[in-house]
Amino acid sequence: MTIVWAEKALLETGWAENVRIEISPEGLIRSVEANAPADGHRTGVLLPAPANCHSHAFQRAMAGLTERRGPNASDSFWTWRQLMFRFLDRLTPDHVEAIAAFVQMEMLEAGYSANVEFHYLHHQPGGTPYANIAEMAERIATASLTTGMGLTLLPVHYQYGGCDKRALGPGQIRFGNTLDAYAELHARSAEAIAHLPADCRIGVAPHSLRAVAAEDLAHHANMAGGNPLHMHLAEQIAEVEEIVAAHGKRPVELVLDTMELDARHCFIHCTQMQSHETEGLARSGAVSGLCPITESSLGDGIFDGVRWFDNGGSIAVGSDSNIRISLSEELRTLDYSQRLRDHSRAALATPHKSTGRRLFDAVNAGGASVSARNNGALAVGKLADMMGLDADSVDLIGRTGDTILDCYIFAGDDRMVSDVWSAGRHMVTDGRHIKREAIVSAYARTMKQLGEAI
Template identity: 45%
Template sequence: MSARSDGRHRSLFFEHCLLPEGWARNVRVTLEQGRIAAVDAGAEPSPGDERHPCALPGMPNLHSHAFQRGMAGLAEQRGPANDSFWTWREIMYRFVQRMTPDDVRAIAAMAYVEMLEGGFTRVGEFHYLHHDREGGAFADVAQMSAAVLAAAGDTGIGMTLLPVLYSYAGFGAQPPAPTQARFVNDLDRYARLFEGAQAHARALPDAVVGVAPHSLRAVSPDQLRDLEPLAKARPVHIHIAEQVKEVDDCLAWSGRRPVEWLLNNAEVDARWCLVHATHMTESETVAAARSGAVAGLCPITEANLGDGLFPVEAFLQAGGRYGIGSDSNVLIDAAEELRLLEYGQRLTRRARNVMARESGRSTGADLYAGALTGGAAALGVEGGIAVGLPADIVSLNLDHPAMVHRAGDAITDSFVFASGRSAIDCVWRHGDKLVSEGRHHVRDRVVRDYAKVLETLIA
């Protein structure tokens, strides 16, 4: 890996820099051993400073299935009936059937390169592909987890690994289908997998390992309860209320809607991330917000799958927190996730600047701050350009046509709504400069490996 930090003090100087308190001018950020040792606003540049026009804190990506990057664009042909998440899922099951750990590593590395180039500096990898092609455990039950952790090491992205417990095919502990055999664990094997994932994660500088019951349809109430001692103070992520069918099936099983059932039967608090939570009543929305859980919103994937729109306005009014994720990785772009989040609300309400907190506020700035804070919390870290935090920084090219003559919140607005990833110049992750002039330093090698794998999987 090129451009690795050597532990010495180094300084980056930015003419414009987004700090926790807002935009500041002429900011020197001093790095030491991958972390921010000092932040000095209103400074003068020194001869040894590496100078750039503009910096944002790197964005957390709170929900990813990296292996699905390899099937991006392959599920866009209309079927004989109404296409939905459920028909897309059958295509996904067929695609992953042949993957080896080496295949997963190559595909994940491609996704992580694109995430870094697109402004994401840490990923929450919601990882449920665990076993061999017949569903048997590898000699190292965490071998697939080791593959995605290795991909994170190859590319330098920050990793919050979320090994998934997946045991059943539907509500009421329905037996899993043969196509789900590579995902399935009981609690004992999951505990061994979790322990193995933790051991592999120690190879990365600041990896976090959390707990992920896949969904209420894929784990039993007893399993959800028995996971609590394993979770402790770790992040807990769960898919919930993504689809109308899921809501209907949960009602038929329990007499309660998914979010309602979860809040009544689990100790949901600020450790939790409720991924999607698309279909909630008003009372569920308020209760979810008040629980402290982060809503994990994935607008590109939710649009691609036809999921629906999250009730973000009511959620925010109730004090809710949110973050963004690339989920199926059909398209990877942090600014596009934020843009589509706002545009979905504009189309629904036939209004503009819906997610700005109050009159006179910048929509882009509020979107970015909300997703940064909520996403970092969901991944078990803190986000921002501040002393003591990892040096996860994105610089923008202010000569980009959408960025010229911008300052302050106009930079954030123009990045989110007018340029996106095309304005990203450099990306530092844990103090290492991984992206220059918009390209990851190992992109060429990663693309070659990825292409070889796809040739085998798609042939």
Template identity: 50%
Template sequence: MARLWFRSALLPDGWAEGVALAIADGRIAAVARGVPAAAGDERAEIGLPGLTNLHSHAFQRGMAGLAETRGPGPDSFWTWREVMYRFVDRMDPDDAEAIAAQAYVEMLEAGFTRVGEFHYLHHDPAGAPYADRAEMAARIAAAAQSTGIGLTLLPVFYAHGGFGPGRGAPPAPPSPGQRRFLSDRDGFAALMRDSRRAVAELPDAVVGIAPHSLRAATLDDIAAILPLAEGGPVHIHAAEQVREVEECLAATGARPVELLLDRAGVDRRWCLIHATHMTAAERRRFAASGAVAGLCPITEANLGDGVFPLAAFAGEGGLVGIGSDSNVLISAAAELRLLEYAQRLTGQARAVAATPAHPSTGRALIEACLAGGGQALGAPGGLAVGHSADIIALDPDHPALAARSRDAWLDGWIFAAREGGVEQVWRAGRRVVADGRHVAREAVAARFRATLARLAA
């Protein structure tokens, strides 16, 4: 049994000094407070629970920065999507694994210890299933295993190209750019079976399902595939764009979040990604459902999506978590900072996420996203007995943390650290980041660079 000792650590009931965590089989077996370090302990100064990245498309890390050039007309999410389709056109399984590994190294260095991989790149470049239907899922699992990140795999059901042109019209057919994502219901059932096998060697992997969106999966599709989750998480993109809401209204007579709440049985298993554009009534019902809002502030800003109504939603008891989505920039602190700053800009107020229980904005953000992210990925977080030993240590010598303590460390890391701040990371009790660098950073980065060079050739 290994032991980690922290001078200060954030436990579920608050900060404590002299904290020793006993680790067995990758989980926290015991927590002691007010104890001195012992011979043989791994030691650090400031211990925090690892953070959860509840929404990632790992392959998009390879196209980060490639969609920042304006086209001949107005740019939007929809023009960005065309760049994405072109990028995936040549990617093979080796490429997908190399890019995912780079993304996962960066996540761990940033303090994310588990990722929800919203995985929809299933087929070969012609759109045909691989001999092993879960070939691409197996590559995601391999990237997770080689880097050490915890994985919640969310295979995506994607059958249609968009909403029909009017009320009662059939869904639009898929476009050529979507051919690598597509499944029918029977094919998706086979994909789910093989995806479970693909992650079987990861000791704490979780598998759920992800109907991509109401654009790509009808309510009948969702009802048919829901049993394939087998009680695991259910994630879906919803109300990310105004155009999506307008098209959903025209095709169904209801808004996306409204439709899901009315007809899909949304409950605590569910995570609605983005949910940016809701009415007040939708927002209140969503909060009451127990489902999680999966917020991706950097990507939402990059794509011009809009701003989620965090203050009202949280005030109504809504649960939230953060994700890196398009992986254009991977930073846990930056996601939390932008989540708060967007609220300040739109509401002309400060410390919006703070609460009477947690007047520190940083502490309030971390506590909220630990709870929501853990629920959304089927893997509760926190430094508690029985939980995975997913732990980060902040750098006490970082200038943004100087002359601070406890909650002020969190505020310094999120709002004042230009970069860095995470000194060490343990995942399932194994140290994967030391002195701010992942133990396999150089090898993973070299493979990533070679992959992008080949794709660009």
């Protein structure tokens, strides 16, 4: 039995003081008691720790390497994409494991409890599968064992180079699988996570409407069953134009017309939606997986969060390219983008919830849904996915209630994070991962081997 005690805690029922939580050996919250005497591990402010809904782990090693302008004055996502293709041709399974462990360590130190890995780097340079088609997936799973982070693994189906079903180009060839090969990859990936803790999950991920055939989406839905199904959607103007030319409909229109949607569906980015698409997708029950730091970096556009929430939409948040892993900054960037677009303040607050509280509640609920993870709240029966904030942080002194979240997100940063538990595994103490030294050392060796890949 593990016991955690907090001066203040955000429970499912609201804020409480002097909270004692018992955690079972299986990593579930067994009891929650307010106004309890201090006992066990003590922390200042205890919060539910959300899942990171979208990550491409290997891209972390590219951070800071793509900030030069390309030969075209209108440098964009598409030139960044070419640089990414060149980089990934250097990566070996050993590199991917070391990078993934480092990424997961940073996520835990930022307050995330679990990682939803949108995993599409499958094969050897040149496109030949490894002897084990799920070799790279096994490396992601091994990294999760190292870090203690919860994992929802999404093997990605990536078959075509565009809506016209053209063959994959040289940079994409390591991603590619036919439907049959993808079925084998998925089955072997499920085997790869079978030795992980019981809180780990698997899902299905058709990469995008450019990379899979629209008529195959029903196949992906059948394969997913009750598990999560994630897909990139409506991220870039050129993508929207290509899909309209091929199908006569915009991406979100096509999805709404052809898929039966619910809360296990997560559509990533959705930064290029018209108002009717925003309203329709929000009302469908699907979750929008937002990655505001990456979306800002790539110039994707601004998600219409105000309209989305007004129509009952759900969100989760992810670090995507992992160029900067910061839970607080993802939430801050999301809200500030709305303010800049609409010339407003506290754009996502409501009369009853502050901005920080509304966003934090939303990403916990949405992250639990799209990771198929029984977390998102400090309540009996939930996974003990928890983050502690240092109550002595200068910006938290004297703060109570929802103001704690507002100060964490808008005045502070992830340096406030003191402790993180993933399914009861206490992986971050005093702001540092318990295996930080070994993980950083392995990552440093990898970066030296990769050298100047770009």
